[in-house]
Amino acid sequence: MKLTNEIIKIKDLSIGYRTKKDKLILANSLNLSLFQGELVCLIGKNGIGKSTLLRTITKIQNELSGEILIQNKNLHHYKPEELAKKISLVLTERIPQNNLTVYELIALGRQPYTNWIGTLSNFDKEKINSAIKQTGLQDLIHNRCDELSDGQMQRVMICRALSQDTDIIILDEPTAHLDIQNKIEMFKLLENLAHNLKKTILISTHEIQFALEIADILWLMTENGILQGTPEKLIKNNQINQLFDNNYVYFDKNSMHFKVK
Protein backbone atom coordinates (compact mmCIF):
# COMPACT_ATOMS: atom_id res chain seq x y z
CA MET A 1 0.00 0.00 0.00
CA LYS A 2 1.30 3.40 -0.86
CA LEU A 3 1.29 5.91 1.96
CA THR A 4 0.28 9.36 0.89
CA ASN A 5 -1.22 10.94 3.95
CA GLU A 6 1.35 13.49 5.05
CA ILE A 7 1.13 14.02 8.81
CA ILE A 8 4.16 16.14 9.61
CA LYS A 9 5.90 18.50 7.24
CA ILE A 10 9.06 20.30 8.23
CA LYS A 11 10.05 23.29 6.11
CA ASP A 12 13.39 25.06 6.25
CA LEU A 13 13.68 24.33 9.93
CA SER A 14 16.62 25.54 11.94
CA ILE A 15 17.03 24.16 15.46
CA GLY A 16 19.28 24.92 18.38
CA TYR A 17 19.47 27.10 21.44
CA ARG A 18 19.06 30.79 21.81
CA THR A 19 21.01 32.54 24.52
CA LYS A 20 20.88 36.22 25.34
CA LYS A 21 23.43 37.35 22.80
CA ASP A 22 24.01 34.38 20.64
CA LYS A 23 22.34 31.41 19.12
CA LEU A 24 23.76 27.96 18.89
CA ILE A 25 22.57 26.34 15.68
CA LEU A 26 22.58 22.57 15.73
CA ALA A 27 21.00 22.00 12.33
CA ASN A 28 19.98 24.24 9.46
CA SER A 29 17.43 24.24 6.64
CA LEU A 30 15.86 20.90 7.44
CA ASN A 31 13.14 19.71 5.07
CA LEU A 32 11.44 16.53 6.16
CA SER A 33 8.13 14.71 5.83
CA LEU A 34 6.35 12.05 7.83
CA PHE A 35 3.48 9.97 6.49
CA GLN A 36 0.74 8.09 8.27
CA GLY A 37 1.65 4.57 9.38
CA GLU A 38 5.38 5.12 9.04
CA LEU A 39 7.95 4.07 11.58
CA VAL A 40 10.77 6.56 11.30
CA CYS A 41 14.06 6.12 13.13
CA LEU A 42 16.21 9.17 13.75
CA ILE A 43 19.84 8.12 14.03
CA GLY A 44 23.03 10.05 14.55
CA LYS A 45 25.88 10.31 16.98
CA ASN A 46 25.66 11.76 20.47
CA GLY A 47 25.29 15.53 20.67
CA ILE A 48 24.33 15.95 17.02
CA GLY A 49 20.91 17.32 17.98
CA LYS A 50 18.51 14.37 17.82
CA SER A 51 16.82 15.22 21.10
CA THR A 52 16.73 18.90 20.17
CA LEU A 53 14.93 18.06 16.94
CA LEU A 54 12.38 15.92 18.76
CA ARG A 55 11.91 18.58 21.42
CA THR A 56 11.34 21.16 18.70
CA ILE A 57 8.79 19.05 16.83
CA THR A 58 6.94 18.44 20.10
CA LYS A 59 6.96 22.12 21.07
CA ILE A 60 8.94 21.57 24.25
CA GLN A 61 11.44 24.00 22.81
CA ASN A 62 11.10 26.66 20.12
CA GLU A 63 12.62 26.51 16.66
CA LEU A 64 15.13 29.16 15.62
CA SER A 65 13.46 29.61 12.24
CA GLY A 66 11.38 27.70 9.73
CA GLU A 67 8.08 25.98 10.11
CA ILE A 68 6.62 22.72 11.40
CA LEU A 69 3.22 21.71 10.00
CA ILE A 70 1.13 19.09 11.76
CA GLN A 71 -1.61 17.98 9.37
CA ASN A 72 -1.13 21.17 7.37
CA LYS A 73 -1.42 23.45 10.36
CA ASN A 74 1.46 25.28 11.99
CA LEU A 75 2.53 23.74 15.29
CA HIS A 76 2.14 27.08 17.05
CA HIS A 77 -1.42 27.57 15.88
CA TYR A 78 -2.57 24.59 17.92
CA LYS A 79 -3.96 25.13 21.39
CA PRO A 80 -2.17 22.96 23.99
CA GLU A 81 -5.16 20.64 24.25
CA GLU A 82 -5.58 20.31 20.48
CA LEU A 83 -1.93 19.49 20.03
CA ALA A 84 -2.20 16.88 22.78
CA LYS A 85 -4.78 15.13 20.62
CA LYS A 86 -2.29 14.99 17.73
CA ILE A 87 1.06 14.14 19.31
CA SER A 88 1.90 12.02 22.32
CA LEU A 89 5.33 11.60 23.84
CA VAL A 90 7.60 9.10 25.48
CA LEU A 91 10.62 10.89 26.90
CA THR A 92 13.92 9.65 28.27
CA GLU A 93 13.47 11.52 31.54
CA ARG A 94 12.36 9.51 34.52
CA ILE A 95 9.04 10.54 35.98
CA PRO A 96 9.15 11.95 39.52
CA GLN A 97 8.59 9.58 42.41
CA ASN A 98 4.90 9.00 43.07
CA ASN A 99 2.27 6.59 44.30
CA LEU A 100 0.49 6.05 40.98
CA THR A 101 -0.65 2.62 39.91
CA VAL A 102 0.01 1.49 36.36
CA TYR A 103 -3.66 1.96 35.50
CA GLU A 104 -3.76 5.48 36.95
CA LEU A 105 -0.66 6.47 35.00
CA ILE A 106 -2.08 5.12 31.74
CA ALA A 107 -5.39 6.87 32.45
CA LEU A 108 -3.54 10.20 32.61
CA GLY A 109 -3.16 9.83 28.85
CA ARG A 110 -6.87 10.65 28.57
CA GLN A 111 -6.36 14.13 30.06
CA PRO A 112 -6.86 16.03 26.77
CA TYR A 113 -10.31 14.45 26.46
CA THR A 114 -11.63 14.50 30.02
CA ASN A 115 -13.72 17.27 31.56
CA TRP A 116 -12.41 20.06 33.79
CA ILE A 117 -11.97 17.81 36.79
CA GLY A 118 -10.65 14.81 34.87
CA THR A 119 -13.50 12.29 35.16
CA LEU A 120 -13.08 9.26 32.90
CA SER A 121 -16.05 8.49 30.65
CA ASN A 122 -16.88 4.98 29.47
CA PHE A 123 -15.32 5.85 26.12
CA ASP A 124 -12.11 6.90 27.92
CA LYS A 125 -12.07 3.60 29.79
CA GLU A 126 -12.49 1.68 26.53
CA LYS A 127 -9.54 3.51 25.02
CA ILE A 128 -7.45 2.81 28.10
CA ASN A 129 -8.33 -0.88 28.05
CA SER A 130 -7.54 -1.28 24.38
CA ALA A 131 -4.18 0.47 24.91
CA ILE A 132 -3.46 -1.94 27.76
CA LYS A 133 -4.30 -4.89 25.50
CA GLN A 134 -2.12 -3.58 22.67
CA THR A 135 0.89 -3.34 24.96
CA GLY A 136 0.16 -6.57 26.84
CA LEU A 137 0.08 -4.98 30.29
CA GLN A 138 -3.07 -6.67 31.59
CA ASP A 139 -1.26 -8.40 34.47
CA LEU A 140 0.45 -5.24 35.72
CA ILE A 141 -2.34 -2.67 35.90
CA HIS A 142 -2.75 -2.85 39.69
CA ASN A 143 0.99 -2.66 40.39
CA ARG A 144 2.63 0.52 41.59
CA CYS A 145 4.83 2.31 39.09
CA ASP A 146 7.86 2.37 41.37
CA GLU A 147 7.82 -1.44 41.55
CA LEU A 148 8.32 -1.89 37.80
CA SER A 149 11.49 -2.81 35.94
CA ASP A 150 12.89 -0.42 33.32
CA GLY A 151 11.45 -2.52 30.50
CA GLN A 152 7.99 -2.65 32.08
CA MET A 153 8.05 1.06 32.85
CA GLN A 154 8.90 1.91 29.24
CA ARG A 155 6.03 -0.26 28.07
CA VAL A 156 3.71 1.56 30.47
CA MET A 157 4.82 4.93 29.14
CA ILE A 158 4.12 3.75 25.58
CA CYS A 159 0.74 2.48 26.69
CA ARG A 160 0.02 5.90 28.19
CA ALA A 161 0.94 7.54 24.89
CA LEU A 162 -1.34 5.07 23.13
CA SER A 163 -4.27 5.85 25.40
CA GLN A 164 -3.79 9.50 24.46
CA ASP A 165 -5.08 8.31 21.07
CA THR A 166 -2.94 10.51 18.82
CA ASP A 167 -1.97 9.99 15.19
CA ILE A 168 1.65 10.71 16.03
CA ILE A 169 3.76 9.15 18.78
CA ILE A 170 7.25 10.51 19.31
CA LEU A 171 9.72 8.58 21.43
CA ASP A 172 13.15 9.76 22.53
CA GLU A 173 15.50 6.78 22.81
CA PRO A 174 12.83 4.32 23.93
CA THR A 175 15.30 1.44 24.14
CA ALA A 176 17.96 3.09 26.30
CA HIS A 177 18.52 1.18 29.58
CA LEU A 178 16.84 -1.94 28.18
CA ASP A 179 18.37 -5.39 27.75
CA ILE A 180 18.50 -7.03 24.35
CA GLN A 181 15.26 -8.97 24.72
CA ASN A 182 13.34 -5.90 25.82
CA LYS A 183 14.88 -3.94 22.95
CA ILE A 184 13.61 -6.46 20.41
CA GLU A 185 10.16 -6.52 22.00
CA MET A 186 10.08 -2.73 22.03
CA PHE A 187 10.89 -2.46 18.32
CA LYS A 188 8.36 -5.17 17.49
CA LEU A 189 5.72 -3.32 19.49
CA LEU A 190 6.46 -0.03 17.73
CA GLU A 191 6.40 -1.73 14.34
CA ASN A 192 3.03 -3.25 15.18
CA LEU A 193 1.64 0.14 16.28
CA ALA A 194 2.78 1.78 13.05
CA HIS A 195 1.75 -0.88 10.59
CA ASN A 196 -1.40 -2.25 12.18
CA LEU A 197 -2.79 0.73 14.05
CA LYS A 198 -1.58 3.21 11.41
CA LYS A 199 0.19 5.35 13.97
CA THR A 200 2.95 7.60 12.76
CA ILE A 201 5.93 6.86 14.94
CA LEU A 202 9.13 8.83 15.18
CA ILE A 203 11.88 7.57 17.45
CA SER A 204 15.47 8.52 18.07
CA THR A 205 17.75 5.60 18.69
CA HIS A 206 21.33 4.38 18.82
CA GLU A 207 20.28 0.85 17.88
CA ILE A 208 21.35 1.24 14.27
CA GLN A 209 21.13 -2.45 13.49
CA PHE A 210 17.50 -2.67 14.65
CA ALA A 211 16.70 0.61 12.96
CA LEU A 212 18.00 -0.70 9.64
CA GLU A 213 15.87 -3.80 9.91
CA ILE A 214 12.65 -2.32 11.16
CA ALA A 215 12.37 1.34 10.12
CA ASP A 216 10.35 2.34 7.09
CA ILE A 217 12.34 5.52 6.82
CA LEU A 218 15.62 6.58 8.38
CA TRP A 219 16.52 10.12 9.26
CA LEU A 220 20.28 10.13 9.40
CA MET A 221 21.45 13.22 11.20
CA THR A 222 24.92 14.54 10.41
CA GLU A 223 26.68 17.88 10.77
CA ASN A 224 25.42 18.77 7.29
CA GLY A 225 21.77 18.12 7.96
CA ILE A 226 19.48 15.15 7.77
CA LEU A 227 19.53 12.47 5.07
CA GLN A 228 16.07 11.03 4.61
CA GLY A 229 15.36 7.71 2.95
CA THR A 230 14.55 4.05 3.28
CA PRO A 231 17.28 1.93 4.87
CA GLU A 232 17.84 0.22 1.51
CA LYS A 233 18.39 3.54 -0.25
CA LEU A 234 20.79 4.86 2.37
CA ILE A 235 22.78 1.64 2.22
CA LYS A 236 22.79 1.48 -1.56
CA ASN A 237 24.27 4.91 -2.11
CA ASN A 238 26.69 4.54 0.82
CA GLN A 239 25.16 7.43 2.74
CA ILE A 240 24.88 5.21 5.79
CA ASN A 241 28.64 5.50 6.20
CA GLN A 242 28.23 9.15 7.09
CA LEU A 243 26.91 8.07 10.47
CA PHE A 244 30.50 7.79 11.63
CA ASP A 245 33.00 10.49 10.94
CA ASN A 246 36.02 8.27 11.38
CA ASN A 247 37.63 5.58 9.30
CA TYR A 248 37.55 2.73 11.78
CA VAL A 249 33.99 1.68 11.06
CA TYR A 250 32.33 0.92 7.75
CA PHE A 251 29.08 -0.65 6.62
CA ASP A 252 29.45 -4.06 5.02
CA LYS A 253 26.72 -4.45 2.41
CA ASN A 254 27.10 -8.21 2.18
CA SER A 255 26.48 -8.99 5.83
CA MET A 256 24.34 -5.85 6.34
CA HIS A 257 26.37 -5.02 9.42
CA PHE A 258 28.75 -2.34 10.54
CA LYS A 259 32.28 -3.64 10.75
CA VAL A 260 35.47 -2.40 12.35
CA LYS A 261 38.40 -2.05 10.00
Place this chain on the structure above:
Amino acid sequence: MKQKDSYKFSFFTLIIILIFIFFFNISLGSVSIPLKEIFASIFGYSSSNESWHYIIVNFRVPKGITAVLAGSGLSISGLLMQTLFRNPLAGPFVLGISSGASLGVAVLILGASILGGSFILLGHNQIAIAIAASLGSFMVLAFVMLLAKRVKNTMAILIIGLMFGSFTAAIISILAYFSSAENLQQYLFWSFGSLGNLSWNEILIFFIIYTIGIILVIPNIKSLNSLLLGENYAKSMGMNLQKSRNSILLTTSILTGVITAFSGPIAFIGLAVPHITKLVFNTSNHKILIPAVAIFGAIIMLISDTIAQLPNSEYVLPINAITSLFGAPVVIWLLMRKQKLS
Protein backbone atom coordinates in the same frame (compact mmCIF):
# COMPACT_ATOMS: atom_id res chain seq x y z
CA MET B 1 -14.58 -0.05 42.27
CA LYS B 2 -13.40 -1.82 45.36
CA GLN B 3 -10.80 0.86 45.81
CA LYS B 4 -13.33 3.65 45.74
CA ASP B 5 -15.36 2.02 48.50
CA SER B 6 -12.32 1.69 50.69
CA TYR B 7 -11.63 5.40 50.21
CA LYS B 8 -15.19 6.14 51.26
CA PHE B 9 -14.66 4.12 54.40
CA SER B 10 -11.39 5.91 55.17
CA PHE B 11 -13.03 9.29 54.67
CA PHE B 12 -15.95 8.32 56.88
CA THR B 13 -13.58 7.20 59.65
CA LEU B 14 -11.48 10.33 59.34
CA ILE B 15 -14.49 12.64 59.57
CA ILE B 16 -15.69 10.84 62.69
CA ILE B 17 -12.22 11.24 64.21
CA LEU B 18 -12.20 14.92 63.22
CA ILE B 19 -15.56 15.57 64.89
CA PHE B 20 -14.50 13.68 67.99
CA ILE B 21 -11.22 15.59 68.27
CA PHE B 22 -12.98 18.89 67.66
CA PHE B 23 -15.20 18.33 70.68
CA PHE B 24 -12.31 16.91 72.67
CA ASN B 25 -10.36 20.07 71.90
CA ILE B 26 -13.22 22.28 73.00
CA SER B 27 -13.80 20.30 76.17
CA LEU B 28 -10.27 20.95 77.41
CA GLY B 29 -8.73 24.21 78.51
CA SER B 30 -7.40 26.12 81.45
CA VAL B 31 -10.83 26.07 83.08
CA SER B 32 -12.38 22.64 83.44
CA ILE B 33 -15.99 22.62 82.32
CA PRO B 34 -18.27 19.57 82.58
CA LEU B 35 -19.01 17.86 79.28
CA LYS B 36 -22.76 18.33 79.64
CA GLU B 37 -22.35 22.10 79.94
CA ILE B 38 -20.16 22.16 76.84
CA PHE B 39 -22.75 20.49 74.68
CA ALA B 40 -25.45 22.68 76.18
CA SER B 41 -23.51 25.81 75.21
CA ILE B 42 -22.66 24.66 71.71
CA PHE B 43 -26.20 23.72 70.86
CA GLY B 44 -27.60 26.95 72.16
CA TYR B 45 -29.13 25.99 75.47
CA SER B 46 -28.54 28.43 78.25
CA SER B 47 -25.89 27.25 80.58
CA SER B 48 -26.12 27.22 84.33
CA ASN B 49 -22.87 29.11 84.49
CA GLU B 50 -22.60 32.36 82.50
CA SER B 51 -18.80 32.47 82.38
CA TRP B 52 -18.55 28.87 81.17
CA HIS B 53 -20.96 29.68 78.42
CA TYR B 54 -18.92 32.75 77.51
CA ILE B 55 -15.64 30.83 77.43
CA ILE B 56 -17.03 28.17 75.16
CA VAL B 57 -18.93 30.34 72.70
CA ASN B 58 -16.47 33.20 72.43
CA PHE B 59 -13.18 31.52 73.03
CA ARG B 60 -12.99 27.77 72.58
CA VAL B 61 -15.29 27.28 69.58
CA PRO B 62 -13.66 30.08 67.52
CA LYS B 63 -10.27 28.64 68.39
CA GLY B 64 -11.35 25.17 67.27
CA ILE B 65 -12.67 26.56 63.98
CA THR B 66 -9.45 28.51 63.41
CA ALA B 67 -7.46 25.32 64.02
CA VAL B 68 -9.55 23.43 61.46
CA LEU B 69 -9.20 26.19 58.83
CA ALA B 70 -5.49 26.75 59.42
CA GLY B 71 -4.60 23.05 59.56
CA SER B 72 -6.49 22.09 56.43
CA GLY B 73 -5.46 25.17 54.42
CA LEU B 74 -1.76 24.88 55.23
CA SER B 75 -1.78 21.18 54.43
CA ILE B 76 -3.42 21.76 51.05
CA SER B 77 -0.88 24.52 50.31
CA GLY B 78 1.92 22.12 51.18
CA LEU B 79 0.54 19.42 48.91
CA LEU B 80 0.21 21.89 46.04
CA MET B 81 3.79 23.05 46.46
CA GLN B 82 5.12 19.49 46.69
CA THR B 83 3.40 18.50 43.47
CA LEU B 84 4.27 21.70 41.61
CA PHE B 85 7.93 21.60 42.55
CA ARG B 86 7.97 17.80 42.43
CA ASN B 87 9.90 17.93 45.65
CA PRO B 88 8.87 16.13 48.83
CA LEU B 89 10.50 18.81 50.97
CA ALA B 90 8.60 21.72 49.49
CA GLY B 91 6.01 23.48 51.59
CA PRO B 92 4.83 26.99 52.35
CA PHE B 93 7.28 27.25 55.23
CA VAL B 94 10.38 25.86 53.53
CA LEU B 95 9.89 27.81 50.32
CA GLY B 96 9.89 31.06 52.23
CA ILE B 97 6.25 31.88 51.53
CA SER B 98 5.53 32.11 55.24
CA SER B 99 8.61 34.31 55.63
CA GLY B 100 7.16 36.54 52.95
CA ALA B 101 3.95 36.83 54.91
CA SER B 102 5.97 37.59 58.03
CA LEU B 103 7.83 40.30 56.19
CA GLY B 104 4.56 41.84 55.04
CA VAL B 105 3.24 41.91 58.59
CA ALA B 106 6.56 43.12 60.00
CA VAL B 107 6.62 46.03 57.59
CA LEU B 108 3.08 46.90 58.62
CA ILE B 109 3.42 46.56 62.40
CA LEU B 110 7.07 47.47 62.89
CA GLY B 111 7.15 49.97 60.07
CA ALA B 112 4.34 51.77 61.88
CA SER B 113 6.67 53.09 64.54
CA ILE B 114 9.12 54.29 61.92
CA LEU B 115 6.67 55.82 59.49
CA GLY B 116 4.09 56.76 62.09
CA GLY B 117 0.78 58.36 61.14
CA SER B 118 -2.03 56.28 59.76
CA PHE B 119 0.21 53.21 59.68
CA ILE B 120 -0.23 52.83 63.42
CA LEU B 121 -3.95 52.46 63.03
CA LEU B 122 -3.47 49.92 60.23
CA GLY B 123 -1.14 47.88 62.41
CA HIS B 124 -3.98 47.08 64.75
CA ASN B 125 -6.39 46.21 61.99
CA GLN B 126 -6.72 42.47 61.40
CA ILE B 127 -7.79 43.01 57.77
CA ALA B 128 -4.79 45.20 57.03
CA ILE B 129 -2.57 42.51 58.54
CA ALA B 130 -4.26 39.92 56.34
CA ILE B 131 -3.66 41.98 53.21
CA ALA B 132 -0.04 42.65 54.16
CA ALA B 133 0.58 38.96 54.80
CA SER B 134 -1.03 37.92 51.51
CA LEU B 135 0.94 40.50 49.55
CA GLY B 136 4.15 39.43 51.25
CA SER B 137 3.61 35.75 50.55
CA PHE B 138 2.59 36.40 46.95
CA MET B 139 5.71 38.49 46.36
CA VAL B 140 8.02 35.80 47.66
CA LEU B 141 6.22 33.16 45.66
CA ALA B 142 6.48 35.18 42.46
CA PHE B 143 10.16 35.71 43.17
CA VAL B 144 10.76 32.00 43.76
CA MET B 145 8.87 31.20 40.55
CA LEU B 146 10.93 33.67 38.56
CA LEU B 147 14.09 31.98 39.74
CA ALA B 148 12.55 28.55 39.27
CA LYS B 149 12.24 29.32 35.59
CA ARG B 150 15.98 29.86 35.28
CA VAL B 151 17.14 27.25 37.77
CA LYS B 152 16.08 23.80 36.65
CA ASN B 153 17.39 22.03 39.75
CA THR B 154 14.58 21.88 42.29
CA MET B 155 16.98 21.41 45.19
CA ALA B 156 18.49 24.80 44.28
CA ILE B 157 15.03 26.37 44.35
CA LEU B 158 14.49 24.96 47.80
CA ILE B 159 17.78 26.42 49.00
CA ILE B 160 16.83 29.76 47.43
CA GLY B 161 13.60 29.60 49.43
CA LEU B 162 15.54 28.95 52.63
CA MET B 163 17.95 31.77 51.84
CA PHE B 164 15.01 34.06 51.30
CA GLY B 165 13.83 33.06 54.76
CA SER B 166 17.16 34.24 56.22
CA PHE B 167 17.04 37.39 54.15
CA THR B 168 13.56 38.16 55.44
CA ALA B 169 14.64 37.48 59.01
CA ALA B 170 17.46 39.99 58.54
CA ILE B 171 15.11 42.71 57.29
CA ILE B 172 12.73 42.00 60.13
CA SER B 173 15.51 42.34 62.70
CA ILE B 174 16.51 45.68 61.19
CA LEU B 175 12.91 46.85 61.39
CA ALA B 176 12.70 45.52 64.94
CA TYR B 177 15.81 47.44 65.93
CA PHE B 178 14.19 50.74 65.01
CA SER B 179 10.68 50.08 66.24
CA SER B 180 8.99 50.75 69.54
CA ALA B 181 8.77 48.16 72.30
CA GLU B 182 5.00 48.04 72.04
CA ASN B 183 5.01 47.28 68.31
CA LEU B 184 7.81 44.81 68.74
CA GLN B 185 5.80 42.93 71.33
CA GLN B 186 2.77 42.90 69.05
CA TYR B 187 4.81 41.47 66.20
CA LEU B 188 6.55 38.93 68.41
CA PHE B 189 3.27 37.55 69.71
CA TRP B 190 1.93 37.34 66.17
CA SER B 191 5.02 35.41 65.09
CA PHE B 192 4.57 32.82 67.87
CA GLY B 193 1.46 31.71 66.08
CA SER B 194 -1.86 31.71 67.84
CA LEU B 195 -5.15 30.10 67.02
CA GLY B 196 -7.10 31.98 69.67
CA ASN B 197 -7.99 35.65 70.01
CA LEU B 198 -10.13 35.80 66.89
CA SER B 199 -13.56 37.36 67.17
CA TRP B 200 -16.50 35.88 65.34
CA ASN B 201 -16.29 38.73 62.80
CA GLU B 202 -12.68 37.96 62.09
CA ILE B 203 -13.48 34.27 61.76
CA LEU B 204 -16.10 35.17 59.19
CA ILE B 205 -13.56 37.08 57.08
CA PHE B 206 -11.03 34.28 57.55
CA PHE B 207 -13.63 31.75 56.47
CA ILE B 208 -14.66 33.69 53.36
CA ILE B 209 -11.09 34.12 52.06
CA TYR B 210 -10.29 30.53 52.99
CA THR B 211 -13.33 29.34 51.01
CA ILE B 212 -12.24 31.38 47.98
CA GLY B 213 -8.83 29.69 48.22
CA ILE B 214 -10.39 26.23 48.48
CA ILE B 215 -12.69 26.88 45.51
CA LEU B 216 -9.66 27.95 43.48
CA VAL B 217 -7.92 24.68 44.32
CA ILE B 218 -10.55 22.52 42.61
CA PRO B 219 -9.95 23.53 38.95
CA ASN B 220 -6.26 22.76 39.50
CA ILE B 221 -6.82 19.11 40.38
CA LYS B 222 -6.49 17.95 36.78
CA SER B 223 -3.25 19.79 36.11
CA LEU B 224 -1.85 18.68 39.46
CA ASN B 225 -2.39 15.10 38.37
CA SER B 226 -0.63 15.74 35.03
CA LEU B 227 2.27 17.30 36.89
CA LEU B 228 2.89 13.95 38.58
CA LEU B 229 4.66 12.93 35.36
CA GLY B 230 6.81 16.06 35.21
CA GLU B 231 6.36 19.32 33.32
CA ASN B 232 7.21 18.04 29.85
CA TYR B 233 4.71 15.21 29.99
CA ALA B 234 2.13 17.53 31.52
CA LYS B 235 2.55 19.89 28.58
CA SER B 236 2.34 17.04 26.10
CA MET B 237 -1.01 16.08 27.63
CA GLY B 238 -2.45 19.47 26.87
CA MET B 239 -1.77 21.33 30.08
CA ASN B 240 -1.13 25.05 29.75
CA LEU B 241 1.90 25.08 32.00
CA GLN B 242 2.22 28.81 32.54
CA LYS B 243 -1.44 29.23 33.34
CA SER B 244 -1.69 26.25 35.67
CA ARG B 245 1.51 27.17 37.44
CA ASN B 246 0.29 30.70 38.08
CA SER B 247 -3.08 29.47 39.21
CA ILE B 248 -1.55 26.97 41.65
CA LEU B 249 0.79 29.64 43.01
CA LEU B 250 -2.00 32.17 43.39
CA THR B 251 -4.14 29.66 45.27
CA THR B 252 -1.28 28.76 47.57
CA SER B 253 -0.47 32.34 48.36
CA ILE B 254 -4.10 33.19 49.13
CA LEU B 255 -4.41 30.24 51.51
CA THR B 256 -1.01 30.66 53.12
CA GLY B 257 -1.42 34.41 53.24
CA VAL B 258 -4.79 34.44 54.98
CA ILE B 259 -3.81 31.71 57.45
CA THR B 260 -0.53 33.38 58.31
CA ALA B 261 -2.34 36.67 58.71
CA PHE B 262 -4.90 35.39 61.19
CA SER B 263 -2.92 32.77 63.07
CA GLY B 264 0.71 33.70 62.56
CA PRO B 265 3.37 31.68 60.75
CA ILE B 266 2.66 28.08 61.72
CA ALA B 267 5.56 25.80 60.90
CA PHE B 268 5.77 22.30 59.47
CA ILE B 269 2.06 21.48 59.12
CA GLY B 270 2.14 22.17 55.38
CA LEU B 271 5.25 20.09 54.94
CA ALA B 272 4.51 17.08 57.11
CA VAL B 273 0.77 16.45 56.72
CA PRO B 274 0.81 15.58 52.98
CA HIS B 275 3.39 12.88 53.65
CA ILE B 276 1.45 11.35 56.50
CA THR B 277 -1.67 11.40 54.32
CA LYS B 278 0.11 9.73 51.40
CA LEU B 279 1.32 7.01 53.75
CA VAL B 280 -2.22 6.28 54.91
CA PHE B 281 -4.07 6.69 51.61
CA ASN B 282 -1.28 5.37 49.38
CA THR B 283 -2.37 7.28 46.30
CA SER B 284 -1.18 10.20 44.22
CA ASN B 285 -4.57 11.11 42.81
CA HIS B 286 -5.28 14.68 43.91
CA LYS B 287 -9.01 14.14 43.78
CA ILE B 288 -8.56 11.86 46.80
CA LEU B 289 -5.49 13.53 48.28
CA ILE B 290 -6.80 17.08 48.57
CA PRO B 291 -9.81 16.31 50.79
CA ALA B 292 -7.77 13.70 52.68
CA VAL B 293 -4.93 16.14 53.34
CA ALA B 294 -7.44 18.78 54.47
CA ILE B 295 -9.02 16.47 57.06
CA PHE B 296 -5.66 15.18 58.29
CA GLY B 297 -4.36 18.73 58.58
CA ALA B 298 -7.38 19.78 60.62
CA ILE B 299 -7.02 16.77 62.93
CA ILE B 300 -3.30 17.28 63.51
CA MET B 301 -3.77 21.01 64.11
CA LEU B 302 -6.49 20.31 66.68
CA ILE B 303 -4.26 17.78 68.44
CA SER B 304 -1.35 20.23 68.44
CA ASP B 305 -3.60 22.91 69.88
CA THR B 306 -4.93 20.54 72.54
CA ILE B 307 -1.37 19.83 73.64
CA ALA B 308 -0.38 23.51 73.42
CA GLN B 309 -3.04 24.65 75.84
CA LEU B 310 -1.76 22.23 78.51
CA PRO B 311 -5.20 21.16 79.77
CA ASN B 312 -6.10 22.20 83.29
CA SER B 313 -3.11 24.47 83.67
CA GLU B 314 -3.08 28.20 83.21
CA TYR B 315 -0.25 28.10 80.66
CA VAL B 316 -0.61 28.07 76.89
CA LEU B 317 2.42 27.19 74.79
CA PRO B 318 2.97 28.87 71.40
CA ILE B 319 1.36 26.66 68.74
CA ASN B 320 4.48 26.97 66.63
CA ALA B 321 6.53 25.19 69.26
CA ILE B 322 4.21 22.18 69.21
CA THR B 323 3.98 21.88 65.42
CA SER B 324 7.77 22.15 65.13
CA LEU B 325 8.28 19.52 67.81
CA PHE B 326 6.09 17.22 65.79
CA GLY B 327 7.15 18.35 62.31
CA ALA B 328 10.92 18.49 62.52
CA PRO B 329 11.28 14.75 63.29
CA VAL B 330 8.98 14.00 60.33
CA VAL B 331 11.30 15.94 58.03
CA ILE B 332 14.35 14.13 59.38
CA TRP B 333 12.59 10.81 58.89
CA LEU B 334 11.74 11.80 55.31
CA LEU B 335 15.37 12.56 54.54
CA MET B 336 16.48 9.27 56.05
CA ARG B 337 13.91 7.40 54.00
CA LYS B 338 14.95 9.14 50.81
CA GLN B 339 18.56 8.25 51.50
CA LYS B 340 17.60 4.60 51.67
CA LEU B 341 15.84 4.77 48.34
CA SER B 342 18.60 6.40 46.32
